[in-house]
Amino acid sequence: MPLVFSLVLCSAAALTPEQAARAEAIGQNLRCPICTGEPITQSTNDLSRDMMRDVREQVAAGRTDAEIYSYFAARYGNFVLLNPPREGVGLLLWGAPLAALGAGGFVLWRFLRRRTTATPAVTTAGEEDDPYDPYLAEVRRRTRQGGEGA
Amino acid sequence: MLNLISFDASPLGALGQLSLLAALAFTLGGTWLAVVGGLKADARATEAARRAVWAVFALVSLSTLTLMAALLGDDFSVRYVAEHSMRASPTWIKVTGLWGALEGSILLWAWILAGYAFILSLTLRRDALRPWALAAMYASLLFFVGVCATVASPFTPLAQIPADGRGPNPALQNHWMMAVHPVLLYLGFVGLAVPFAYAVAALVTGRLSDHWVVVTRRWTLTAWAFLTAAIVAGGWWSYETLGWGGYWAWDPVENASFIPWLLATAFLHSIQIQERRGLMRSWNVWLIVLAYASTVLGTFLNRSGIVQSVHAFAGGPVGPVFLGFLAFLLVAGTLLAAWRAPHLRDEGEPPAALSREGAFLAGNWLFLVFAVMVLVGTLFPTIVEAVQGRRDTSVGPAFYNAFAIPLGLGLLFLMGVGPLLPWRRAEGEGLWRALRPLLLAGAGAALLAYAFGIRGVGVLTTVGLAAYNLVGLGLLTGRALRQRGGGFLGLVREQPRRYGAYLAHIGLVVMALGIAFSTAYRQDAQVTLNAGAAPVQLLHETLALESTRVEQKPYGQSAIARVQIDGRPFEARLNTYLQGGDTPFPAPAVRYGLWGDTYLVVTAFGEDGRWASVRLIESPLVSWIWWGTALVVLGAGLTLVTPRRTAARAPALRAAPATD
Numbered sequence: 001m002p003l004v005f006s007l008v009l010c011s012a013a014a015l016t017p018e019q020a021a022r023a024e025a026i027g028q029n030l031r032c033p034i035c036t037g038e039p040i041t042q043s044t045n046d047l048s049r050d051m052m053r054d055v056r057e058q059v060a061a062g063r064t065d066a067e068i069y070s071y072f073a074a075r076y077g078n079f080v081l082l083n084p085p086r087e088g089v090g091l092l093l094w095g096a097p098l099a100a101l102g103a104g105g106f107v108l109w110r111f112l113r114r115r116t117t118a119t120p121a122v123t124t125a126g127e128e129d130d131p132y133d134p135y136l137a138e139v140r141r142r143t144r145q146g147g148e149g150a
Numbered sequence: 151m152l153n154l155i156s157f158d159a160s161p162l163g164a165l166g167q168l169s170l171l172a173a174l175a176f177t178l179g180g181t182w183l184a185v186v187g188g189l190k191a192d193a194r195a196t197e198a199a200r201r202a203v204w205a206v207f208a209l210v211s212l213s214t215l216t217l218m219a220a221l222l223g224d225d226f227s228v229r230y231v232a233e234h235s236m237r238a239s240p241t242w243i244k245v246t247g248l249w250g251a252l253e254g255s256i257l258l259w260a261w262i263l264a265g266y267a268f269i270l271s272l273t274l275r276r277d278a279l280r281p282w283a284l285a286a287m288y289a290s291l292l293f294f295v296g297v298c299a300t301v302a303s304p305f306t307p308l309a310q311i312p313a314d315g316r317g318p319n320p321a322l323q324n325h326w327m328m329a330v331h332p333v334l335l336y337l338g339f340v341g342l343a344v345p346f347a348y349a350v351a352a353l354v355t356g357r358l359s360d361h362w363v364v365v366t367r368r369w370t371l372t373a374w375a376f377l378t379a380a381i382v383a384g385g386w387w388s389y390e391t392l393g394w395g396g397y398w399a400w401d402p403v404e405n406a407s408f409i410p411w412l413l414a415t416a417f418l419h420s421i422q423i424q425e426r427r428g429l430m431r432s433w434n435v436w437l438i439v440l441a442y443a444s445t446v447l448g449t450f451l452n453r454s455g456i457v458q459s460v461h462a463f464a465g466g467p468v469g470p471v472f473l474g475f476l477a478f479l480l481v482a483g484t485l486l487a488a489w490r491a492p493h494l495r496d497e498g499e500p501p502a503a504l505s506r507e508g509a510f511l512a513g514n515w516l517f518l519v520f521a522v523m524v525l526v527g528t529l530f531p532t533i534v535e536a537v538q539g540r541r542d543t544s545v546g547p548a549f550y551n552a553f554a555i556p557l558g559l560g561l562l563f564l565m566g567v568g569p570l571l572p573w574r575r576a577e578g579e580g581l582w583r584a585l586r587p588l589l590l591a592g593a594g595a596a597l598l599a600y601a602f603g604i605r606g607v608g609v610l611t612t613v614g615l616a617a618y619n620l621v622g623l624g625l626l627t628g629r630a631l632r633q634r635g636g637g638f639l640g641l642v643r644e645q646p647r648r649y650g651a652y653l654a655h656i657g658l659v660v661m662a663l664g665i666a667f668s669t670a671y672r673q674d675a676q677v678t679l680n681a682g683a684a685p686v687q688l689l690h691e692t693l694a695l696e697s698t699r700v701e702q703k704p705y706g707q708s709a710i711a712r713v714q715i716d717g718r719p720f721e722a723r724l725n726t727y728l729q730g731g732d733t734p735f736p737a738p739a740v741r742y743g744l745w746g747d748t749y750l751v752v753t754a755f756g757e758d759g760r761w762a763s764v765r766l767i768e769s770p771l772v773s774w775i776w777w778g779t780a781l782v783v784l785g786a787g788l789t790l791v792t793p794r795r796t797a798a799r800a801p802a803l804r805a806a807p808a809t810d
Contacts, residue, residue, distance in 0.1 A: 028548075044753050078542050083548035083549065084543055
């Protein structure tokens with residue numbers, strides 16, 4: 001890592017506001033390796049401070065986000081990546097909510113489509129504005145059974 | 151057993167342990183009686199089971215009070231007190247010690263559960279559900295009282311009685327929220343045991359017609375309100391102590407409390423479909439079983455130490471026990487539901503997509519996806535570790551936010567549509583007419599926000615959806631007022647359920663605005679200040695370090711920096727505690743404001759107190775989250791009020807289009 005050593009020499013160069021924001025955003029996604037689940041932007045220990053300085057320097061040197069993340073992953077393990085990469089096992093993680101969304105949507109669509117005959121639109125305004133009485137509703141439902149389904 | 155209970159060695163310990171064992175005996179007896187009462191339809195057995203609940207509650211109360219007395223009286227012959235309390239702590243810390251560590255927190259859980267069972271025993275109707283609802287409550291009690299009395303007993307005696315205890319966890323001494331948040335959370339978690347018990351009773355008896363849903367609505371709402379308050383109180387706690395100006399970090403244990411909330415919210419909406427239309431029976435049973443199981447999962451995650459979290463208790467033998475109970479709940483729930491599947495089929499036709507039911511179901515869909523997302527994110531690192539043998543992944547806010555923001559916005563959208571739609575079926579045209587002013591208001595508000603310089607897509611959408619929701623609720627209320635005549639208060643008194651729900655929705659809108667703005671426009675800067683030096687300009691403020699001082703307390707010390715921010719004094723502290731060694735626990739100074747908070751944390755002090763490094767955070771609208779929650783809880787409370795009957799109302803002649 002000769003590049004890094006040379007970077008350390010020129011120390012924390014002044015970052016433009018955009019670069020500082022970028023460094024902050026990257027820092028949010030890097031976990032402090034020795035604390036319980038805190039990103040290095042929140043943690044106050046020396047290691048986090050060093051890592052944060054490292055991030056700023058690399059941002060100043062114009063490295064891309066991906067390069068910076070893989071640098072830290074190589075150094076401290078994938079464990080420090082709070083924004084897990086969307087590849088390998090990470091695909092399972094990122095895919096699960098999408099799969100749930102798709103499967104749930106499909107089930108819901110199937111369920112709502114099961115309704116074959118169109119019930120005439122009942123305006124329930126009167127019923128709606130009465131204070132709701134569940135027992136009354138139950139009685140109504142039972143008495144109406146068979147008639148309304150047609 | 152004899153050497154475990156010795157009045158000579160520890161009178162309070164022996165009393166507590168004996169009352170726990172007696173409570174366990176009554177729980178066993180009560181379970182048996184309730185099952186007999188249910189199987190043989192024996193009213194006497196059921197009545198005996200009901201009364202046994204009182205004995206259980208009394209005995210668990212006795213042991214809880216015993217532990218409290220030992221904590222307050224510094225009786226270090228009781229193991230729990232010796233390990234988690236000390237003489238020097240202020241009284242309120244000693245009180246919170248009851249739930250400050252593993253064994254005590256399970257005892258509190260058992261006590262609250264026994265309390266709910268007690269209230270249930272007083273309010274249960276005399277019907278076929280009664281013995282089985284009691285039996286299901288007893289099954290939960292059996293687990294918690296059993297764990298308390300055996301593997302996680304706070305009362306096991308010590309070989310040597312120490313002169314002073316080891317003291318509480320330093321992180322838990324830092325803020326008064328310790329006295330509020332855990333209790334609220336347990337009230338919420340444990341409260342879900344009651345609707346679960348009713349669902350089990352409905353399954354066992356096969357009486358899945360809709361009576362159980364009506365009864366459980368109040369219980370679920372109560373538990374839900376506590377849970378909501380607890381989650382936000384926890385957020386406020388971390389805002390006030392963790393020192394980074396945030397309130398939610400998607401920490402595994404925070405997530406564990408959020409999953410039951412999501413499922414319970416979905417349940418609260420979908421039971422209304424069953425109440426009104428008799429549909430979604432099996433779905434509701436599943437939801438409540440999952441919601442209750444998720445509270446146990448949360449406790450398991452918290453207690454077992456399998457997830458890395460700032461909240462986790464040290465691991466112990468209770469982890470596997472909780473996992474076993476979780477598996478039992480899931481398996482038993484699945485078996486019961488499979489057994490009763492023929493009874494669970496809905497009689498009526500499935501709901502139409504364009505109807506209140508349809509909107510509720512779409513909401514349920516998003517809530518469930520949300521819960522799955524949070525669950526997967528929480529467990530993923532643990533699963534990978536189990537498969538690969540080493541901890542190789544972390545899941546941070548980036549993952550959760552990527553899904554939570556669109557899902558949250560989707561829910562906000564549905565929240566506006568739901569109340570507009572009539573039950574059964576709406577016509578597309580009518581809906582469009584009703585929706586138009588809302589969409590216009592939303593678009594207008596988003597444009598206005600854009601004109602004021604807001605550029606974030608998430609924030610703009612939130613602003614738009616907030617206006618859309620508020621205008622929708624306003625129009626609906628206005629229409630009801632016109633139709634009914636008379637004052638707003640009369641309307642609310644007649645339909646507390648509807649207006650309570652509206653109020654809760656308004657609260658959620660306020661919260662959403664607070665979350666969006668405080669996340670997107672939070673500013674953060676750090677500086678080192680010299681005492682007496684010229685003021686420094688930072689963010690929008692002028693900072694000057696006036697003085698530093700150190701306060702010695704019997705249980706630790708506080709280093710205090712007095713900083714003038716724009717002429718107003720802020721005293722930010724850095725506390726250290728006897729048990730914590732040198733680890734500093736920040737206590738930020740926060741100035742709350744309606745439009746934004748100013749938040750100051752000290753991160754380091756110079757050795758001679760000449761300088762202090764501080765972090766200044768300005769975040770807009772944070773307090774809207776707290777106020778919004780107050781509205782939500784108030785709204786939930788309002789829906790529980792019994793409506794005032796109107797005397798002899800003329801039948802509604804005007805059949806106004808319901809969507810208008």
